[in-house]
Amino acid sequence: MHRLIVALLAAFDAALAAAGGIAVVLAPLALLWVVGLGDPDWTALWPAAAAVWHLGHLVPITVTLPDAYLAATGIDPALATFTLSLAPLAFAVFTGLFAARSGVRAAEAGAAVTGWVSGSAVFAGLAALIALSSGAPLVASETWQAILFPALLFAVPALLGAIVGSWRVGDEGPIDALRVRLDDLPEPWGRVPALIARGLGVSVLGVVSVGALIVVVGLVAGSTQIIALFQAMNVDAVGATVIALAQLTYLPTLVVWGLSFAAGPGFAVGTDTAVTPAGTQVGVLPGIPVLGAVPETTTPWLLLLVLLPVGVGALTGWILRAHLPATRDPEPVGPRLTVAVAVAALTGGAGALLAVLARGSMGPGRLADTGPEPGPLALTLGLEVFVGLAILLLSPRVGAPVAEIAPARPAATRTPVIPRSLFDPHTGEHPVVPARPGDDRTRDAADPAPSPGPSGIGSDVDHAWPTAPVPRADAGPAADTADLSDDEVRARIRDAWASPEWGRSGDEPRDR
Known part of the structure; x- marks a missing residue:
């Protein structure tokens, strides 16, 4: 495909990713404004929508409450200005998926670099346009962060997608040269890089699924409290819909919290609070309905949840073991141990990255510290996954002794x-x-x-x-x-x- 066409398609993907994220915020806000207040004030609606979009792309925003609101609610003027940095990660996931898809398409068309540069430049330009046009006295953010963070959230997944696409179809460049070098490695070391990449994908997908399972169980168990909090807000159907959509944007964030809970370290919902399987220590929580899923007490039986990440490691080891050849000689331990250590370490690193993205401030005062701690989550998750990997990947093969396995007859x-x-x-x-x-x-x-x-x-x-x-x-x-x-x-x-x-x-x- 011609490079100009690839560049145009990548630019269209970037524009669609930015416009889709803005539309998801702007449409319900405009509906709420029209139903509740009549004619919308676009000079206030656009900055609000842009602020939510920026927050979803990891940009901290500073909120300043007006004096009239402070007088009506009796809030301490010292808390009038605070920072919101707990990101609704659904926006980041949406942008990342579009970016990765764009990178794969550009690589498969034979112009990976062109597509990546075009898409990243267009998305960065749109982020700059949104940042420069959405200034408001009540909601503000650093301009450089409002441009850089969204641009990185598109550029990095697009680059990874371009690398994956080039690995599939070849690029007659550095990716093919790397494959030649890997093919020249002696067996079974030549399989190690591919096994590490495959194992990392399986393990990360598995631990994220564990976090999603914990969230579903928590929502079901706390459904009564969640409904009670919804009723206490005393909003109409439109308001309830907007609140529900806002909580859905935080669903990926809650999945990371659930993963940290299952792994053991847990998470915080405010300063000096902890929600872990071993015990729960929380004060008065904000009246956000989804927080009704946070357990008030725990039981020691919940410590068995650590077996879920161990099971993910065992499943990953079983899948990787199937891709290791069976030989007459005893299998070398070095390559298998390298794969197990690398996959466990990278999975722990991925958990730490997710924890960084899923923590921040959700309000003034004690709410400035919420989410999981990256270090403890990385350590525990890496160790648990390694235990499961070692059980299946480092143990001898089940069945006939390795020495009795006959070499395959050449088909040709x-x-x-x-x-x-x-x-x-x-x-x-x-x-x-x-x-x-x-x-x-x-x-x-x-x-x-x-x-x-x-x-x-x-x-x-x-x-x-x-x-x-x-x-x-x-x-x-x-x-x-x-x-x-x-x-x-x-x-x-x-x-x-x-x-x-x-x-x-x-x-x-x-x-x-």
């Missing part, structure tokens, strides 16, 4: 057949047969037959004496002789000679 090995023209039609003998390759002599029927061995099917043009007499490939039932003994092969040859297809009508060939 075929033994040439004896042309029918070399047989005497009356005696079944072969008066003159070409010698083996490299031997310029010929051998007549008086020479001893070669030693028996495996047989196969070849073409009519012979260049070597086969290790056992074999019929032509078109000899019907006698053609499939790869798994037969020598006596069975001779019997099939006699049957083939007696068939009308071979022009025989009487004499049987002699056994050799």
Whole structure:
């Protein structure tokens, strides 16, 4: 595909990602404004929508409450200005998926660098346009952060997608050179990088699924409290819909909290609070309905949840073990240990990155510290995944001893057949047969037959004496002789000679 077309498609993907994220915020806000206040004030609506979009792309925003609101609610003026940095990660996930898809498409079209540069530049330009046009006195953010953070959230996944796409189809450049270097590594070390990448993908997907499972169970268990908090807010249908959509944007954030809870370190919902399987210590929580899923007390039985990340590691080890070849020699421990340590360490690093993205400030005062701690989550998650990997990846193979595993027979090995023209039609003998390759002599029927061995099917043009007499490939039932003994092969040859297809009508060939 032409590079200009690839650049235009990547730019369109970037524009669609930015416009889609803004529209998801702007549409419900405009609906709420029209239903509640009448004519919308776009000078206030646009900064509010842009602030939510920025917050979803990890940009901290500073909120300043107006004096009239402070007087009406009785809030301490010292808390009038605070920072919001707990990101609704649904926006970041949306942008990242669009970016990765754009990078893969550009790589498969043969212009990975062009597509990546075009898409990243367009998204950065749109982020700058949004940042410069959305200034407001009540909601503010640092301009450089409002441009850099969204740009990185598009550029990094797009680059990863371009690398994955180039690895699939080749790029005639650094990716292909890297593959050549990996192919030159001795076995089984040549498989190690691919196994690490595969294991990292499986383990990260598995631990994220564990976090999602914990969130679902928590929502079901705390459904009564969640409904009560919704009713206490005393909002109409439109308001309830907007609140529900706002909480859905925080669903990926809650998944990371659930993962940290299952792994053991837990998370905080304010300063000096902790929600862990070993115990819960929280004060008065904000009246946000979804926080009704936070357990007020825990039981020691919840410590068994650490088996879920261990199970993810075991599943990853089982999948990776299936891609390791079985040999007659004892399997080397070095490559398997390297894969296990690397996958566990990278999974712990991914957990730490998720914890960084899913923590921050959700309000003034004690609410400035919420979310999981990156260090403890990385350590515990890495160790738990390593235990599961070691069980399946480092243990001996189940079943037959490794020393008894026979090497696979090469599928392409075929033994040439004896042309029918070399047989005497009356005696079944072969008066003159070409010698083996490299031997310029010929051998007549008086020479001893070669030693028996495996047989196969070849073409009519012979260049070597086969290790056992074999019929032509078109000899019907006698053609499939790869798994037969020598006596069975001779019997099939006699049957083939007696068939009308071979022009025989009487004499049987002699056994050799």
